[in-house]
Amino acid sequence: MNAPLHTTLARVTQRITDRSSDLRGQYLHTVETSAKAGTQRAGMGCANMAHTTAALPASDKLKIHAEKAPHLGVVTAYNDMLSAHQPYEHYPELLRAHARSLGFSAQVAGGVPAMCDGVTQGAAGMELSLFSRDVIALSTAVALSHNVFDAALMLGVCDKIVPGLFMGALQFGHLSTVFVPAGPMTSGLSNDAKAKVRQQYAQGLVGRDALLESEAAAYHSPGTCTFYGTANSNQMLMEIMGLHLPGSSFVNPGTELREALTRAAMDRAFANTGRTGAPRIRLADIVTEKTIVNGIVGLLATGGSTNHTIHLIAMARAAGILIDWDDFAELSGVIPLLARVYPNGKADVNHFHAAGGMGFLMQELLAHGLLHCDVKTVMGEGLAAYTQEPWLNDGTLAWRPVPSASADTAVLRPVSEPFSADGGLRLLQGNLGRSVVKVSAVAPEHRVVRAPAVVVSDQQDLLALFNAGKLEKDLIAVVRYQGPRANGMPELHKLTPPLAVLQDKGFKVALVTDGRMSGASGKVPAAIHLSPEALADGPIARVQDGDMITLDCERGVLEVEVDAATFAARPVNHPDLGHNGHGTGRELFGLFRQHASTPENGASPLFG
Known part of the structure; x- marks a missing residue:
C-alpha cells in the first residue's frame, strides 16, 4: 500500500508548480489548440493526403483516406554506429505489420541523428554532442510537423537522443506517445x-x-552499454515517468520478450488515442510537474547521470515546467540511494534488472511516499502497473507482481536498508559560482579536498601535465573554457583515469570545471557545470595556478581562498578560442554556442 506523500516532495512540487504557472499555462494552451476533432488528418486537402500515402500499400491508403482509424508516426534514431540503436533497424517493419494486423496504419515519420559519445570522447566531435540534443528535438518536430499522426512512437536510447526526442515530442503534446527502448547488451x-x-x-x-x-x-554486442551512465539513466527516467511500458527498459535485444514488448508499445499508443474505446491519454497529460519530480527522484534513488542536471531541466522546460538545482538538492536530502550500479558499484544494469529492477525500485519508493502515485502513464491512471514485471506466458505477454524482496542487496536495496540516506547529488556554492557534484561513487574520505589549483583551458593540457609527471601532488584541476558558449560543453571523461591514478597514489585530488563529466562520473570528486562559465566572465576565469581552493561536498561549498578585492581586481584575459569553431562540423554550430542558456537553464539554444 502506498504511503502518504513525503512532505519534502509535496513542498518542492508545489514550488515548481507555482514557479511554472504562466509558462505551463501557455504550453497547455498550445496543446489544446493543436488537437483536432476526430483524427489529426480530418479535413486534410486531397493533394496533401495523396503525398502522405503515395508510397503505401493500397490497404493502408484506404484506411488513411477514410480518416477514421488512427495513424501512427515512428520517429527513429536508428543507426548501426551505436550498438544501442542497431536493434532498431527492423523495428519499422515489425511495427507496420503489427499496425495492419490491428486494422490501423503506421509510417516512419522521420529519422533523427544519434551520435556516440564513446566514439567522440576527447575528440573535436564531442563539442557537437550536447547540442545534438537540440538538433534531435528540432528533427523530431520536423518529422511530426506533417500533422497527419494520431500517435507516435519514439525509438531512442542513448545520451542526448532520448532528451531530444522528449523535447521535440512535447511540442506535439496533443498526441498519444510512447517511448520504445531496445535494451542493454548482455x-x-x-x-x-x-x-x-x-x-x-x-x-x-x-x-x-x-x-x-x-x-x-x-x-x-548490440544493445546499450551496460554501465549506469546517461543512456541507461534515460531508460530509467522514461519508465519512472510512465512513458515506457512497465519493466521494459532493461530487457535485452533480440529476445522474444523484447519483441513482444515492442508490439505492446504500439498497442498502448493506439489505445491512448481515444479512438479505440479506451480513455484518451496525451503526452501532455503524462508529463506534468509531478512526473518531472518523479524523474528527479528516480535519478537520485539510482545514482544516475549528472548529465540530467542539465537535460531534465531542458526536458521540463519543453513542457512549460521550470526546475533548478535547488530542487535537485532539496530532494536529494530525503531520497535514499537504493542502487549500486557501476560506476557507483561493481554491478551492471543486467544485474540491477535481475535483482528486481525498476519494478522493485518503484514499489519501494511508492511504499514510503517517495513518488507521486497520482499521475497518468501510458498504461493509464497511477503507477500500480509499474510495480509489475513482464513475462511470456506460453508465448503471450503478461505482467506479474515483482518480488517483495531484492534478489541481491549488494545491487538493489529496500528503503529500510539504503546504501546511503541521501541521493548523492549535491549543490556546491561559493565565490566560484554554482555547480553540482555526484558523490554516490566518491568515498567519504575523498569528499573534502583543499588543495592548490592547477589551471588549464583545454583537457589535453592537463593530460600533457600528467604524462610529464607534473601532477604528482595534492591538486584541484581547474579546467575552464569548457562551457556551452565556449566550446559546446564536451564531456571530460578522458580525465577520469589519470585523476583516479593520482588519487590512488594517496594525493588529494579533485576537478572543478565549467564543462561536463561523463554520465559515468566516478570516484574523483568533480564540481561540474560551474556557472557562470569562464567565457561569460565567471569567477573561474580569474583563478590562477596555486590559488588554494576548497571543494567540500559535505557542506556544499566551493571557494577560492583569495581576498575578495584582490580576486575581483584580477583581469580576465580570455584565450583565443577561434579553433573551437572550425572542423568536424563545428562551423555549423556557431549560433548554438552564441545562444546557449546556462547549464542550470538546460544549456539549450532553444530556450536561451
Whole structure:
C-alpha cells in the first residue's frame, strides 16, 4: 500500500508548480489548440493526403483516406554506429505489420541523428554532442510537423537522443506517445576490470593492444552499454515517468520478450488515442510537474547521470515546467540511494534488472511516499502497473507482481536498508559560482579536498601535465573554457583515469570545471557545470595556478581562498578560442554556442 506523500516532495512540487504557472499555462494552451476533432488528418486537402500515402500499400491508403482509424508516426534514431540503436533497424517493419494486423496504419515519420559519445570522447566531435540534443528535438518536430499522426512512437536510447526526442515530442503534446527502448547488451567484461585497464594504460603499464582488447570485451554486442551512465539513466527516467511500458527498459535485444514488448508499445499508443474505446491519454497529460519530480527522484534513488542536471531541466522546460538545482538538492536530502550500479558499484544494469529492477525500485519508493502515485502513464491512471514485471506466458505477454524482496542487496536495496540516506547529488556554492557534484561513487574520505589549483583551458593540457609527471601532488584541476558558449560543453571523461591514478597514489585530488563529466562520473570528486562559465566572465576565469581552493561536498561549498578585492581586481584575459569553431562540423554550430542558456537553464539554444 502506498504511503502518504513525503512532505519534502509535496513542498518542492508545489514550488515548481507555482514557479511554472504562466509558462505551463501557455504550453497547455498550445496543446489544446493543436488537437483536432476526430483524427489529426480530418479535413486534410486531397493533394496533401495523396503525398502522405503515395508510397503505401493500397490497404493502408484506404484506411488513411477514410480518416477514421488512427495513424501512427515512428520517429527513429536508428543507426548501426551505436550498438544501442542497431536493434532498431527492423523495428519499422515489425511495427507496420503489427499496425495492419490491428486494422490501423503506421509510417516512419522521420529519422533523427544519434551520435556516440564513446566514439567522440576527447575528440573535436564531442563539442557537437550536447547540442545534438537540440538538433534531435528540432528533427523530431520536423518529422511530426506533417500533422497527419494520431500517435507516435519514439525509438531512442542513448545520451542526448532520448532528451531530444522528449523535447521535440512535447511540442506535439496533443498526441498519444510512447517511448520504445531496445535494451542493454548482455554482460561482458566487468566494468571494474575495464576501469583498471584504463588506469594501467594511463600509467603506461599496458599498451594499446591490451586496452583495445579490454574495451572490446566490455562493448561487445548490440544493445546499450551496460554501465549506469546517461543512456541507461534515460531508460530509467522514461519508465519512472510512465512513458515506457512497465519493466521494459532493461530487457535485452533480440529476445522474444523484447519483441513482444515492442508490439505492446504500439498497442498502448493506439489505445491512448481515444479512438479505440479506451480513455484518451496525451503526452501532455503524462508529463506534468509531478512526473518531472518523479524523474528527479528516480535519478537520485539510482545514482544516475549528472548529465540530467542539465537535460531534465531542458526536458521540463519543453513542457512549460521550470526546475533548478535547488530542487535537485532539496530532494536529494530525503531520497535514499537504493542502487549500486557501476560506476557507483561493481554491478551492471543486467544485474540491477535481475535483482528486481525498476519494478522493485518503484514499489519501494511508492511504499514510503517517495513518488507521486497520482499521475497518468501510458498504461493509464497511477503507477500500480509499474510495480509489475513482464513475462511470456506460453508465448503471450503478461505482467506479474515483482518480488517483495531484492534478489541481491549488494545491487538493489529496500528503503529500510539504503546504501546511503541521501541521493548523492549535491549543490556546491561559493565565490566560484554554482555547480553540482555526484558523490554516490566518491568515498567519504575523498569528499573534502583543499588543495592548490592547477589551471588549464583545454583537457589535453592537463593530460600533457600528467604524462610529464607534473601532477604528482595534492591538486584541484581547474579546467575552464569548457562551457556551452565556449566550446559546446564536451564531456571530460578522458580525465577520469589519470585523476583516479593520482588519487590512488594517496594525493588529494579533485576537478572543478565549467564543462561536463561523463554520465559515468566516478570516484574523483568533480564540481561540474560551474556557472557562470569562464567565457561569460565567471569567477573561474580569474583563478590562477596555486590559488588554494576548497571543494567540500559535505557542506556544499566551493571557494577560492583569495581576498575578495584582490580576486575581483584580477583581469580576465580570455584565450583565443577561434579553433573551437572550425572542423568536424563545428562551423555549423556557431549560433548554438552564441545562444546557449546556462547549464542550470538546460544549456539549450532553444530556450536561451
